[in-house]
Amino acid sequence: MTTRPSADTTDGLMWLKSSYSSNEGPDCVEIADSTGAVRVRDSKNQQGPQLAFGRAEWSVFVSYAADRT
Template identity: 60%
Template structure:
């Protein structure tokens, strides 16, 4: 059996997030994917996107003024 060891992710919040416990997400990236999680439920579920899908999502946010 050849099981890969999971990569340790370095999570960060947006610089737009306040320290007041509002609705925030954290993002972490490795070589192949970008993961997103709820900052208040760090042990909860995570969404994972390919790097290309994440880049398209972020570019679309910029085009829509978000």
């Protein structure tokens, strides 16, 4: 997996989308590292809601997800 920058950076964050995501699939998310949190949004609704996770919680999630692939 690689990441690539999103076209929309109007909020000042550098959003990254996984190379596994495509514009046709329903499972497209982007992440951005912000002060004190990792933000997650739907890549097809970039102006929509975002989730924010603490770095420790995000690290646990990524480790858990990596073990499941």
